[in-house]
Amino acid sequence: MDDDDDFLDVPLSFVKTPDRPKKRRAETEVQTNRNGKVQRKKPATLSSITAVRDKKQKKSTEVDLWTLKHEPREISQCVVQPDKINELRDWMQKHLRREPARRVLLVHGPSGTGKTVMIKLLAKELNFSLSEWTEPVNVEWKNARGDYLGSDGSAQMYSVSRQKQFREFLYQSRAYVDLCSPDRTRLVVVRECPEGMTTEVRRRFWEIIEEYSRKAANPMILIMTTENEKKEIRMPDHVTPYLQTLAINQVIKTKMKKCLTDILSTESMSVPDDVFEDIIQSAEGDVRSAINNLQMYIIGKPLRTVGAKKPKQKKSKKEEPEKTHNLNIFHAVGKVLHNKRIEDGGGNNIPRTNVEKLMENLPIDPQLYLYWVHQSYLSFCDDVTVLSNIAEDFSAAEAFTSTSGYHGFEPDRSGNTPSSIWTSAACRSFMLHNVDTQVKGRMMTFHRPELLTCRASAVQNRRKMMDYVENWRPSDYASAGGEMVDSLPYRSRVERRNNVLKNLVQMSRNRRREEGKILEQLPGQLPFSWEKVNSVLDEDDIEE
């Protein structure tokens, strides 16, 4: 490729290698730490790492991850509702008996609801041989040719190479039988589906799945972890005929309580009732996080057993970290634009929204959020001077945080500030200046930022214009800026009056018809006119 690329490759891979083995060591430790039996791989959460570290440091005290230690051994212990378990069992049995059933099952639900455990236990019960795919941990920094991937193209290539691995994995699992136990039916389990990725990656993922489901004999289960609020899964239509879905709900509180009490009694530990309640409350139906929190709480204390004296002074109530809620985008915009005010002592109304906190919980990039607020803020102001002050800050926020110039030309970006700070400055500016105009009872709807579509249609128009220019001046080169500004407006005028345009459109139509192109792609609506030329063309259309 480029000289620079080769050059960059060396130092970066140098930097990267040293911490790779380290990571892997931590990983294996988690895998084998229970009686040498290989456990399911956990995503290396903070808690698991600390647990491992704790274990290393004080070998005398046995600290093991409770989420692994107390994993259900029987299906009856599983926290999933019984009817869902039965549904899954049905589906699996159908495949065992070679009855017609859909090839792929999509199990989805919030994290920590026992999806994986349920599948594992059932597979054991029905004697399936599991073939499991998890995201490869060793991050692919290189593509197949060994080129280093720059910051702009990296995500794309990175996922592509993973896709390749994924496809290979699926191919192998559908082509070969398990060597150790050839008589057992193989069940392919895919965890961590690329839900949050770009549309392109998602599309390819489903393509791979569809290909698999058409060709393979072995059943497959997809496990997808969804957000709490979100219930439905986006998937393309073409896979639905092969796909069955099974939605797992949040764990209900009574069940979670029972689960945690069981663990505590096995461990012969206890926690104060209010802490226990807090843990259950803050877990929001996530058993794994509840167990982790419980264990962390106990690790933080001196070990004590049931019957030992309870410490006199109680710990402060809110010890559990609050789960971060991802705000809905409309909600987030409303928090600033519809900001509620409370009266402070001095008779001033101060906004109640904590912008910095809001920034942390934004569902989207701060910069994109800025576009959203910008799209709607005009309707919330009554005074032009106020407006101009706010607009000034919006302008500053946009200018100093954007990563590339309008024309792709980049000015010196060395002094760039993080966009979240500028965005919160702009939001605060809105709330500061817009004091008098209370938007009581004003019902405003927020819209998607127009500027996002504006860019796309500009590109489209430019393409149309190029097509158009090409038609009457096939030998010349059209540059977007110049043609749009200088030539086209006059040209359209001259040609319209000369009636050349009509012939021209007709000519190009004939030409394209000969070439077998679709009529809709004609330069039918000329991009440069403001209604005027279109009328000519409309007449033309009627004649046809």
Next chain:
Amino acid sequence: MSKNDGTLWVDRYRPTSLEKLDIHTDLTNQLKKMCTSDNLPHLLFYGPSGAGKKTRVKAVLRSLFGASVEKVKVEHKAIKINTKTIEISIVSSSHHVEVNPSDVEFQDRVVVQEIIKEIAQSVPLDAGTAQKSFKVVVLHEVDKLSKDAQHALRRTMEKYVATCRLILVCNSTSKVIDPLRSRCLPVRVPLPTIKEITSTLQSIAKKEGVNLSTDLANRIAEQSGRNLRKAILSFEAAKVKQYPFAPNQVIERADWEDFIKQMADEISQEQSPQRLQLIRSRFYELLVHCIPPEIIMKNLTMELLGRVDTELKYDVVKWAAHYEQRMQTGSKPIFHLEAFVAKFMSLYKQFLSGLLE
């Protein structure tokens, strides 16, 4: 109308060779000398639009390679970048390639490299017989290339200097990086003078058999802002509209110019958030029609300046400059255009209420 074959005057009377160029004769002589010498350097044509950069590039190509350079074909080339393919239209003859890499925006670096590599690696078949042993790559709007692409260009330029010459075209050199500038011979094409424009218009009028008064020719030249292309186009537009010319013939302006004028009217009529909302939709309209935001800002400022008192003019220009600079830094021009109008509205409203008291 009799000679009408669909081409416009501006195309029909475009000089095709260096000999036919009658404006900037000094420059033409220089170019002629360069073309006859064996060693043509890389060239960087710059100057405002409508000055004749492209015409000169074409004339240079012609005097380098002869008439065969005019046999061009337009192709839409697909270039593969990672998994994405982008399409770019390329004009090429057997001796040269023309491309506007800024069309593809973010991926311009790859496009520049791919195209130059491709053309530079294939030596023309008739290398022995042809006058020149190199091909030419013409790149338009170099000032809109990303820095990344410009640096890539620099390296590629050095690498393939034996087989390939570059002709770069841009409006202003301020956005072209220094190393690139120093590797090219800069050729400045200034705007023609009013006198040169009127004489060109007169010579076209003579060939077309149109009676053009000196007064009208002057007015067209004035209004074009010394942009020759615009002058010829508006001359033809005026002729099509009404001929023989009336003594007070109205010279039409481009649609978007009228549009901006109308916006300026709307801004000075009412200063309110609702009005700003309307103006915002107008801005979007312009941007969607590919009018560069710099030009919108400039024209709007000019229109607004004509509508305010002298004491306000300083503020208006100052804020226009302020937001123009912001626009260059940022990536979403609508923010800054809108902020400028908001500022103007606020200033103008204060000024008006000051008058009432």
